[in-house]
Each structure stands twice: as C-alpha cells, then as structure tokens.
Amino acid sequence: MPDRHKQKKSKYTLDREMPGAFEGETITRRRLISGVVHGAGGVAAAAFTLPVLGFALGPIFSRVPFSWQTIGVPSDFNQQTYVNKVITIVPGIGEAGYSLAYVRQRSSIDTEPADQYNQYIALSSRCMHLGCPVRYVDAAQRFMCPCHGGVYDFRGMVAGGPPVRPLDRFYTRVYQGDVQIGPRYSVNTELERFSARDPAQPIDGIGQFLYPSRFDTSVLPGH
Ligand code: FES
Secondary structure, three states, rough: OEEEEEEOOOOOOOOOOOOOOOOOOOOHHHHHHHHHHHHHHHHHHHHHHHHHHHHHHHHHHHOOOOOOEEEEEHHHOOOOOEEEEEEEEEOOOOOHHEEEEEEEEOOOOOOOOOOOOOOEEEEEOOOOOOOOEEEEEEOOOEEEOOOOOOOEOOOOOOEOOOOOOOEEEEEEEEEEOEEEEEEEEEEEOOEEEEEEOOOOOOOOOOOOOOOOOOOOOOOOOOO
C-alpha cells in the first residue's frame, strides 16, 4: 500500500539538496541551461529535416488537376512530318511550365494498337537520357539531342546514343473538331504504355518495377 501521508517533495531545489542550488530557486542553472540547449538542438534539427521531408513527401499530395489542351484542328497535321506545339505541362508557373510536343497524324508505320488516344502521335521533346530538349530534323527524319548525341528515329525510338527508352508521348484525342493533347506517358521498346517516368529510367523488363512512377503523375480520366 502506498503511503498516503508520504511527505510531498519540496519545489525548492535547496530543500531537495540538489548540487549548486540556491535558496528560493525551483530549477538549477544546470537543468535550465541543459533544457535550453536541448530545445535549441531540436529547433536546429527541425530546420534541416522538415524541408527535406517536405521535398520527399510533397509530391504525394500534389496531384495536378488534369485538363486537355487544344493544339489545332486535324488539317494542321499530316503523316509525313511533325508539327511543333507549345503546351503547358505545369499550370500556374508561367513560361517555366511550357514544353514542346512534336505532333503528327498516325500512319501505317505505327504498329502499336490504335485507340481513341493515339490517332495523333504527340512526342515529348525531352530526351530520355538526361532530359535535354531534342530537335526534330526533317531532312533526316530523326530527333537529335544536342547534349550527348542521342538520336531517335521518326517514331521516337532510340536509334543511337545513351537514351534508355523511346521518347515519351502524350495522349491525344479529337474533341468537337479540335485536336487535343492530354497527359504524358512513357513507353518501352515495344511501345507499350506506362505511367510517366523520369529520364534515365528504363522501363523494359524489371526496370518498370525498379523505377515506379511518381505519385503526382496526372491520370487520364476513366483510363
Ligand atoms: S540528354 Fe540527350 S543524349 Fe544526354
């Protein structure tokens, strides 16, 4: 049984015979300083770790609302060459959110299964080595990357250099007479669709599991 009449501990440090105690004080300087130091250490640690956590976890909560963008009418495009179209890939940040898409009509050389989202082939201009902007050279029917010599053929397949996969693509559709461009997606060497990956991430074979897509990738509604 606990002693109910046990003497209550004095709040004064001197009464508790703490070393270095002064009369009338309720906390020693040693405890006060040690508490302040620990508190300052905690603030300093939080100043480093909170921004890192924010960068790491932020994309989980930043799903960008998806919207189709009109890029022209069907007669603006043909099967023989690409047309450059400036599109917005990150809304709300001005020119920094713009990107370039190369767009043409689908033709008989496109052997991947046809559906309502690839009657127009829209390739991303971002090199799949390290992300430099590629340029379409009509005379060679090739996409050239100026950074490390990456070359892609007319369909955006790797034809030479260090890129690890074909150029990314955008969903397209014809809506009320307009050609519209949708979210980006990645393809493997069989031109199978995958959710958008970053450059330098191969997605053939086991690569698709080693390099999962980011959480903030826009998803095509109902797809
Ligand atoms: S970034 Fe294009 S080849 Fe390196």
